[in-house]
Amino acid sequence: MALSSRASKLTTPDPSGPILSDNWHPTLNPSGYVNLGVAENYLMHASLQQHLHANLKVPTSAFTYGDFFKRSRTAIASFLTKHLNTVVPIKPEHVAVASGCTSAVEHMAWAFADPGDVILLGRPYYGAFPGDATLRTGTKLGFVDFGEDDPLGANCVEKYEERLLEARANGEKVSAVLLCHPHNPLGRCYSRDVLIDLLKFCNKYKLHLISDEIYALSIFENKIDTNPPPAPFYSVLSIDPTGLIDPAYVHCLWGMSKDFGANGLRLGAIISQHNVDLMTALAPAVLLSSVSSLSEHVFANALEDDVWVENYIKENQQKLGSYYEYIVKWAKANDIVYATGVNAGFFIWADLGRTYLKHQDSKPEDLDQAVMDALLRHKVFLASGVRFGSEKPGWFRIVFSHDMDYLNEGLGRIVAALTTPEPLKNMSNLSLQVDLDVAF
Amino acid sequence: MALSSRASKLTTPDPSGPILSDNWHPTLNPSGYVNLGVAENYLMHASLQQHLHANLKVPTSAFTYGDFFKRSRTAIASFLTKHLNTVVPIKPEHVAVASGCTSAVEHMAWAFADPGDVILLGRPYYGAFPGDATLRTGTKLGFVDFGEDDPLGANCVEKYEERLLEARANGEKVSAVLLCHPHNPLGRCYSRDVLIDLLKFCNKYKLHLISDEIYALSIFENKIDTNPPPAPFYSVLSIDPTGLIDPAYVHCLWGMSKDFGANGLRLGAIISQHNVDLMTALAPAVLLSSVSSLSEHVFANALEDDVWVENYIKENQQKLGSYYEYIVKWAKANDIVYATGVNAGFFIWADLGRTYLKHQDSKPEDLDQAVMDALLRHKVFLASGVRFGSEKPGWFRIVFSHDMDYLNEGLGRIVAALTTPEPLKNMSNLSLQVDLDVAF
Incomplete structure (x- = not known):
């Protein structure tokens, strides 16, 4: 009413x-x-639960606004520098935390696309992306069809380009490409070569590449059906952008929900290493999806515990x-x-x-x-x-x-x-x- | 860039x-x-910390999306029914939880005001309201001046009405009034009579009344300076709306940050008892500012512990x-x-x-x-x-x-x-x- x-x-x-x-x-x-x-x-x-209880001594500083999540941002920066094998070490100021990647995706759509602007998203896609990116932002999605082609295959960039040109012909501004990498629901990784082609494509049209790498550590050896041969996982942050793309256009999302089996704890991170304006603009925005200090502590405890993790x-x-x-x-x-x-x-x-x-x-x-x-x-x-x-x-x-x-x-x-x-x-x-x- | x-x-x-x-x-x-x-x-x-550690046994269900925060919504409903002395008992389905009242305010602005629409806000106001309500929503605020009058006094409603008419004369749609009650920064409560006048005013112009009652329990006896005489706190939910306002226009915000000295734990709640459409629309929206299950557990533990609380x-x-x-x-x-x-x-x-x-x-x-x-x-x-x-x-x-x-x-x-x-x-x-x- x-x-x-x-x-x-x-x-x-x-x-x-x-x-x-x-x-x-x-x-x-x-x-x-x-x-x-x-x-x-x-x-x-059971393992996460055991570690949580063994280590959770909550200081009273957790009850305050604290240090703007410096501890979790530092822990995430150090952990992902190693596990994403980044070209440049991630610093805490390259990390913004939010209450899950759901809100991280919304923050990206808000930051890169004005109402009516288009973000390209290949089919099939993670089913919550449309709501996360568009529900409150006014951003539009441009869905990319692949027909009989592999959505993660060598030809996929052509399809993204066709869709971009179609949007432009309709008078729409395309501002970003949103990837889920490793891919949900396909359970596969974009090959390094395809990622490089996507980076070049984004650079050509001045598009932000948002690589949602929330399954980055949930990879495994497939011993049973290797056709197509599984591509090893390479983070977009592991690829030297020199000669490929202005690195200010490259962004990575990661969170604890999937790799640590902890959707309920709501911690997602935006990692962007070469776009100071973005991180400055996100500072007041992420307050609107602020992560709990308890989740921050639990995850910092986990990520800082090298042997256990x-x-x-x-x-x-x-x-x-x-x-x-x-x-x-x-x-x-x-x-x-x-x-x-x-x-x-x-x-x-x-x-x-x-x-x-x-x-x-x-x-x-x-x-x-x-x-x-x-x-x-x-x-x-x-x-x-x-x-x-x-x-x-x-x-x-x-x-x-x-x-x-x-x-x-x-x-x-x-x-x-x-x-x-x-x-x-x-x-x-x-x-x-x-x-x-x-x-x- | x-x-x-x-x-x-x-x-x-x-x-x-x-x-x-x-x-x-x-x-x-x-x-x-x-x-x-x-x-x-x-x-x-120290007291909150002691209770937290003594009671925090985190079940593995906390690592999942769980039951859509049913436990915390139930605990909040029961607790606030008592402490806000509500006319009608609050049910869990009257409660939506978010990662703090910061996002709860944004949700309200999103739900009631389209871009360019106006929410009235009296001076002085809680300084974070403008950012929370407008940063990502496109909503505008109409600030209300009181001059030498008491911003919480009997004449305040006239000032709200003047400001509303001014906005309308400018072709703007006014859709809500946002109160901080008890008031931040003035540290006082709106009297029951003034609240009733505000309810009538909102009904006359079909405005939503958003009463941010985040300091509802942080009240005390003033033994030292009683001019003006302190007004006792009455929640807007404690006033029978019959003959005053369509109750679908009455909404209350509350959270743990202030009354439980726990800003860092990020749990805020929207309580609306007579507007099913609002609660339905909020269901997908609050996922974008989802509260941590750990904070949910800590606070449910506290609110359910009658003697301690x-x-x-x-x-x-x-x-x-x-x-x-x-x-x-x-x-x-x-x-x-x-x-x-x-x-x-x-x-x-x-x-x-x-x-x-x-x-x-x-x-x-x-x-x-x-x-x-x-x-x-x-x-x-x-x-x-x-x-x-x-x-x-x-x-x-x-x-x-x-x-x-x-x-x-x-x-x-x-x-x-x-x-x-x-x-x-x-x-x-x-x-x-x-x-x-x-x-x-």
């Missing part, structure tokens, strides 16, 4: 809340939903590799086609529609919705490709970084949903015919 | 950072600044009362005029310019800057009335909720700064001639 026009557009409740809150548990909530739809990594929770990362990567192998074997055993060559993240991108159709008598009008309905009937929740801007129908993202019992329960339900013929129309649960807007 | 036009306006660094980071300590940093400029309450830090509030209020009496005696003893009748907050609003001028041979061109320069020369930092939109020059806010040694050091420096004649021009430290933009 009497809201601004921008807020008035959002007065339809999101139906996914009740589903996400009704989380299956074998004894406490056996009738709940198994949620393999949200990108959370449970594999190292190196073991943590190594163990996490080993687990991700074996879980990936496990789910790939499950997919193959159940006739589910998935996108191969993965070496990062904790999900697979799978063509559930194809498997579903094999078990149906007729083809549904809306394949994505039909599969989603089937999944929800079987009380398993996945993120639909529709939310990721998938160019093909029927694709879903399956998150595998769960306790094995929970994962197996979910995988079993997926198979049941795909292989059980559609019930008669009048038997379907209409309350599930909702447009689920979730893509964390 | 190549920033959006909105970000480009912010490329002048804030000079206050080095001052705020250079905090005086008697042995560790004796040459630093005593900072009585930031509204932080140190009086109960009641003692905490009571002890805090007793301390605030005696510290207020202490600083008032200091002001009187040092010929410093201050705004009386205070019963809330932890600061006094003082006419330092008057005292300063008594000790100078000539009148400076810019009294505010001259006093600020004198303070900084003596290495004490205060928030200038300029940043609070003060209608009169020379007024400053002095925060008294510090450890007694620290407070006394600061008060001594203030007296020295005011009573020491201005040095010769060529002796002044020009690096201090900065426009300090701090008003937390």
Whole structure:
């Protein structure tokens, strides 16, 4: 009632809340939903919890505004200089912290694009990017189609350029390219060569390159399906920009949510090493998404503990590799086609529609919705490709970084949903015919 | 470089950072600044710290997105229903949480005012409101002058109405009134009668009333200067709206920063009990300023611990009362005029310019800057009335909720700064001639 026009557009409740809150548990909530739809990594929770409790002595200075997060910015700078193998050491003044990368993405859109200006985003994309970048900024996204080409392949830059020229022909100003690298939902890294081509492209058109590297450390060895061969991860900050791009246009996002399995602690960082104006402008802006000093302490404690953190990362990567192998074997055993060559993240991108159709008598009008309905009937929740801007129908993202019992329960339900013929129309649960807007 | 036009306006660094980071300590940093400029309450830090450590068992669910902050929203709802004495019990779905009231204010400006629309704000105001409400929203503020009238007095509504009509005559849409109640920097409460008049005024013109009640529990008995007589605190949620206003226009902000002396933990809440559209629209928006699950746990632990929290509030209020009496005696003893009748907050609003001028041979061109320069020369930092939109020059806010040694050091420096004649021009430290933009 009497809201601004921008807020008035959002007065339809999101139906996914009740589903996400009704989380299956074998004894406490056996009738709940198994949620393999949200990108959370449970594999190292016990280790993080142990380190948190062993080290969390909160000083009273944490109750004050403090030193503008100098400790966390220093810890992040030192840690990422090593782990992103940066050309130039990251200094604390190159880092701005915010309450998660959700807000970091918004800060980037605000800083680089005025209302109506366009940021290019390739398909498929991390499903929360559109909301994060546009909801309150007035920024527009220019989605890039790749057709049958590899969205991370050598030809991808041509597609970005075509889309840029199309936007310009429409009188739109394009100001940035937003990458998720390693890629969500594809679980792959841009090759060093493609990154270099993207840097040159950005320089040619004076575009900011925003590389969201929130999965930078969640990489692993793929021992099972190496076609296309997995590209090793190179941060954009690891590439010498000399002769490629004005480095003031290169920016990296990183956070603790994915690599440290800690979405709830809300710490994201913007790293920009050669753009003083940006960091000055961000200083008052990041106060609007200020990180908790408790999260700052927990993460600084972790990042500063060299021995512990190196073991943590190594163990996490080993687990991700074996879980990936496990789910790939499950997919193959159940006739589910998935996108191969993965070496990062904790999900697979799978063509559930194809498997579903094999078990149906007729083809549904809306394949994505039909599969989603089937999944929800079987009380398993996945993120639909529709939310990721998938160019093909029927694709879903399956998150595998769960306790094995929970994962197996979910995988079993997926198979049941795909292989059980559609019930008669009048038997379907209409309350599930909702447009689920979730893509964390 | 190549920033959006909105970000480009912010490329002048804030000079206050080095001052705020250079905090005086008697042995560790004796040459630093005593900072009585930031509204932080140190009086109960030890108690909060003890409770935090005694109760903080972080479950691994804190590492996930969890239940959309249901626990903290439930705890806040129950706690504020009691302490704000609300007409209708607050339910969890009436509460949205964000990373501090800084972002809560931004959310309100975004939700109620489109770019160019006006929110009315009386002078003097909390100095961070303008940035919080306008920096990224495009919202405008309509500042309300009161001249010789009391900004919280019976006539204040007339002034709001005059300002509204002026804005309308300029073709501007006015959509809300923003109150700080109890008032920062005046340290007083709006009387119940004035609140009722404000509710009627908002209803007449279909304005949202945003009552920032972040100091709701930081009230105390004033035993020393009761003219004007302090008004008891009544939350806007404690007034039955029947016959006064459509309750969908009434909103309250509250947070842990002030009443629990914990700015660094970043938890602010929007409470709106009769506007489902608003709460629906806020659901995706507050993800952009998401609170840390650690802060959620710490505060839920505190608010749910009835015995502890009641003692905490009571002890805090007793301390605030005696510290207020202490600083008032200091002001009187040092010929410093201050705004009386205070019963809330932890600061006094003082006419330092008057005292300063008594000790100078000539009148400076810019009294505010001259006093600020004198303070900084003596290495004490205060928030200038300029940043609070003060209608009169020379007024400053002095925060008294510090450890007694620290407070006394600061008060001594203030007296020295005011009573020491201005040095010769060529002796002044020009690096201090900065426009300090701090008003937390």
